[in-house]
Amino acid sequence: MKKHLSILSLCAFLSFFLVQKQAEAQLKIPKTLFVSYQIEANRCQSLSYFTGSRIFIPQDAFVYKATKEPYQGRVILKYRETHDVFDFIINEQHLFVSQKQVLKSGGMFEIAAYTPDNKELEIREGKKIQVRFAAQVAQEKLDSYFLNPETNFWEKQQSPIVSLNAPKREQSDTDLWGGSPAAALPLTEEELAIGFGADDLGDWGGEWGDGWEFSPEDSLRNEVFKAMDIGKMGLHNYDFLLKEEEAIPLVAHFEVESTAPNAADLTVSKVYCVYEKSNAIVYYTQDGFSSWEKDFRLLPNEPLQIFCIFEDGSIAKLPKEKLPTAEVLNKYKNKKYTFVLQHEPKKPLKKEDLVAQLSQ
Incomplete structure (x- = not known):
């Protein structure tokens, strides 16, 4: 019986996977690119994304994904956000919890980490990275979800989401968290050769230097942040279930x-x-x-x-x-x-x- 159910689950996943692959050649709009950051694994650091979101990384937070051994050295951290249904369509991101259940989203972020020679890293057990997401879509009573890469369905996480109302905050991020902003580190020729850096500027509708100006401090004064602690690299979502009783x-x-x-x-x-x-x-x-x-x-x-x-x-x-x-x-x-x-x-x-x- 269990074998039979496993085969059915596999068939459902393969069907879902083939549908996803089928759609890749359709829309001609470029996907949202990742922004790359260069940090040191032995330091606690904070990073700013151009929407105003903040990423807080504790000291000694990374291990090699393949061996689970602690990693010390330079980390290439890659991050991007998608906020509305049009972003989801362009990036082919679905909202299925199961074949019958769908989520209402408050936005997604995707995060990954690599060594300079492109070895994949993951978050060390017992450590958490905190993402303070500058929400652009007003949703209440959100839960945290993670896209399971094996099933390709969203799974609810136990990490609570905390709303931080920026205008009422008198303390800085570094005061609240205890870390220090990450210093920008130049990319080496080897890192550029394997594809980090120049192509990972993100898709915000402009180019650096063409008159676009952004101040993370402005966002801190005007945004409502949704803070989530994560223990996994991958795609995360601020959601709650779409109630379809009346569908x-x-x-x-x-x-x-x-x-x-x-x-x-x-x-x-x-x-x-x-x-x-x-x-x-x-x-x-x-x-x-x-x-x-x-x-x-x-x-x-x-x-x-x-x-x-x-x-x-x-x-x-x-x-x-x-x-x-x-x-x-x-x-x-x-x-x-x-x-x-x-x-x-x-x-x-x-x-x-x-x-x-x-x-x-």
Whole structure:
């Protein structure tokens, strides 16, 4: 029986994995890049991210991932954040806790650490790195979640999230934490050769030196921070479960109207349902994991966008006036319902393009 369940779990994971890989060649918007920091493992240090978030690293916090032996020396720490549903779409980050459960997100961060010769590091047992996340999406009663790299599902963690209201704080980060800001360390030729540094500036819509100015102190005065202690490298999320008790199931079917020369070649392989107000996203495919014929369901009276992305990077969306009302959803509960998506040949090449096209 256990063997049978293991095989079923493996099949579900492989189906989910193949869906994720299938989508990689579609959207033409560059993913959010990591920012790289150079620190010393034998020092407690604080780092600033360009959104205003802070990362606090205790002394002697790293071990080799392969051997679990303590590591002393220079650490290349890589970090990035994604905050809203459009970031999640661009970076192909899902919100599934299971095949039937989805999260409402307050934002994600991803963290990794390496030696200068590219050996992977992890957090030493008994040590915690604290991330004070400059929240851009207002969500309350958040829990901490970690993306299990083996199952590719989110798992709730026991680490509580603490809200720090920056305007009321009179102490500095170093006073509260006891560390000192990390000094910037130059990259060696060897580190540059294996890909650290210049390409890891992050994706914030500008380039250093082109008039962009950012002061972490400004963010400290104006932001609400969500503090989380982590003991694992990887992708972390500030979330709570999307309550779908009122969701109405449909047997969904999708058609595309297009005047493009390649209209006959446009195939819907993945459909996104975005609840912007909840900062939640659910996707469906025709077969396999989260099938639109078997698993499709919509929350009535929730602001919603339904769209798909084609292999050439263009999109097709359901016009807002075509969204089914709660009355229509109830009428077609557990019945076939056809959504007619309108193709837009213009390909979004940056996040702002995607937001504009979906918001029209």
